[in-house]
Every structure is written in structure tokens, then in C-alpha cells.
Amino acid sequence: MQLQDFVINDIKPLKITDKIGDLQMLFNQLTYSHIPIQNESVYVGCISENDAHCFESDKPISDCSHTIEGFFVRPTTNWLDVLEAFAQNDSNIMPVLDQKNTYIGYYELNDIIHLFNETPFFAEPGGILVVEKGIHDYSFSEISQIVESNDAKLLGAFVSKMGSDLVQITLKIGNTSLNEVIQTFRRYSYNIVSGHEEDSYIESLKERSQYLDKYLNM
Numbered sequence: 001m002q003l004q005d006f007v008i009n010d011i012k013p014l015k016i017t018d019k020i021g022d023l024q025m026l027f028n029q030l031t032y033s034h035i036p037i038q039n040e041s042v043y044v045g046c047i048s049e050n051d052a053h054c055f056e057s058d059k060p061i062s063d064c065s066h067t068i069e070g071f072f073v074r075p076t077t078n079w080l081d082v083l084e085a086f087a088q089n090d091s092n093i094m095p096v097l098d099q100k101n102t103y104i105g106y107y108e109l110n111d112i113i114h115l116f117n118e119t120p121f122f123a124e125p126g127g128i129l130v131v132e133k134g135i136h137d138y139s140f141s142e143i144s145q146i147v148e149s150n151d152a153k154l155l156g157a158f159v160s161k162m163g164s165d166l167v168q169i170t171l172k173i174g175n176t177s178l179n180e181v182i183q184t185f186r187r188y189s190y191n192i193v194s195g196h197e198e199d200s201y202i203e204s205l206k207e208r209s210q211y212l213d214k215y216l217n218m
Contacts, residue, residue, distance in 0.1 A: 003082065004075045006112070007096050009105035013038040014061060021057030023047060032093045036103065037061060037068055043095060043103040045070035072097045075104070083112055121156030126174035130160065130193035131185050135167045138190075143169060146184050152176040168193055 013036035014023055026035055027049045034046035045068035047061070055064045072095040073082050086094055092109040117123070131143070140157060147154045153174045161168035173181060182192055 003077075003079050003107075003112075003115070006107055006115070007075070007105040008108060011035075011106070013043060013095075013103055015039070016044065016060070016062045016065065018061050019057065020052065020055045020059050020061055020064065023052045023061055024057055027052055034069070034089075034091050034093050036093075036095045036106065038103065043072065043097060043101065044068055046091070046093070046095065048091075071095070073107070074099070079112060079115055082107060083116060086112065119156070121172045124155050124172075124174055126153075126155055126172050127178040128194075129171045129173055129178055129181065129185075130168055131171065132166055132168045132191040132193050133189065135162065135165060138167060138169065140169075142188065143171070146188060146190075147171070147173055147181055150176055150180045150184055152181055 011026075011030070011032075014026070016037055016039045023035060032049075034048050035052070036046050037044050044065075047064065047068055051064060051067040054067075069089060071085060071089045071091070073085050075096055075098060077085075082094060086092070086109050094107040094109070094112075095103060096105050096107060098104050143157060144154055153176075155172040155174050157169055157171045159167055160170040185192060
């Protein structure tokens with residue numbers, strides 16, 4: 001399904017000449033964090049619910065124009081970039097403008113998250129593995145080679161944590177047990193942060209340690 005199919009236009013932007021009370025009433029009726037605002041049919045941005053309730057209801061919206069946030073996306077914007085725009089603006093509504101900057105509707109956060117959940121990263125069966133290595137030492141080409149050398153399929157990968165020295169990469173791996181993949185990552189000096197399958201290497205070490213303890217205590 002095309003992302004444009006998720007555009008909603010059942011809420012028209014308020015005019016900057018409308019009363020702040022109209023804006024406050026709309027927030028009371030809806031669950032959105034922001035409401036789009038227009039000035040003579042030109043989209044100027046969104047006002048958040050928190051800001052709207054800081055002003056007197058009988059004043060025009062133009063009195064709080066300094067709180068307007070000018071975020072938006074295009075119909076052609078990639079869904080990952082749309083998701084990023086939601087996060088950056090702490091919003092659950094995202095206005096959509098065409099190439100002529102005409103307001104055509106908005107995306108709702110829940111719809112975009114649902115689309116994200118339908119990707120193979122979440123929908124396909126497999127194991128989740130988090131690996132860690134020096135920030136200058138890892139490469140996605142190497143990570144892909146390690147996974148595929150074990151006849152596994154890499155369903156997705158992203159940098160999930162980054163520090164000054166280390167980076168963590170979360171992987172979704174299908175078509176195999178994670179144990180072989182994990183041990184190959186170790187041979188390439190990756191630290192295994194977590195895996196959603198039993199790590200037989202660790203279990204083997206535990207069993208050997210327990211056996212050694214029993215032997216020494218005989």
C-alpha cells in the first residue's frame with residue numbers, strides 16, 4: 001500500500017484569524033497533539049495543545065503565532081522519514097503538503113506505526129540479535145557477510161545505540177538458529193549484547209564451569 005493512501009483530510013486547518021477558544025475546543029474534542037493553522041489558505045504550521053491552553057480563549061490565534069511550529073512532509077516522503085518527523089516534533093499528527101505547498105491532509109502516527117509493524121523486520125519469523133563493536137571498526141557489509149555466511153537471511157538492521165567509542169546494531173535474522181551466527185560474530189570481535197534465542201556457547205561455558213567446580217570439590 002502506498003503511504004499516500006494514509007492521508008486523512010477530515011480535519012480542516014483553523015485560520016489564524018479564528019479564536020483561540022475554537023482551537024481549545026477542537027483539542028478538547030480530539031486526541032491530537034497539534035492542530036494545523038492556515039493564513040489565507042496558506043499552511044503556516046501547527047500549534048500544540050499545551051501552547052493553545054496558555055492563551056485567553058477570546059483572543060485570535062494570531063496572538064500566539066510565535067508558538068506555531070512549521071513542520072510538514074510531502075506525499076513523496078519516505079515512510080521512515082515520516083516516522084522520524086513525528087519523533088523530532090513530538091507530534092501524533094503530521095501535515096502533508098504537495099509540491100506547491102498546498103495543504104492536502106495529514107498522517108496519523110498510529111497509521112504509520114502500523115505500516116512499520118507490517119514490514120518483514122517485524123512480520124517475518126526470526127531471531128533478534130544485538131551486537132556491539134568499536135564505532136570505527138564495524139561495517140554493515142561485514143555484518144551482512146557474517147549473517148549470510150551461515151546461510152541465514154538478514155531481514156533488517158539498524159544502529160540502535162551509539163556512544164563515543166562503541167556502537168550497537170540490532171539485527172533481525174531469519175532461516176537459521178542464532179547460535180552459529182553468534183559464534184561467527186565473536187570470531188570477528190563483535191560483542192554479543194543480547195539474542196532472543198538460547199546462546200549455546202554461553203550455556204556450554206556454564207556447564208563446563210559447573211563441572212570444573214564439582215571436580216575441584218571432590
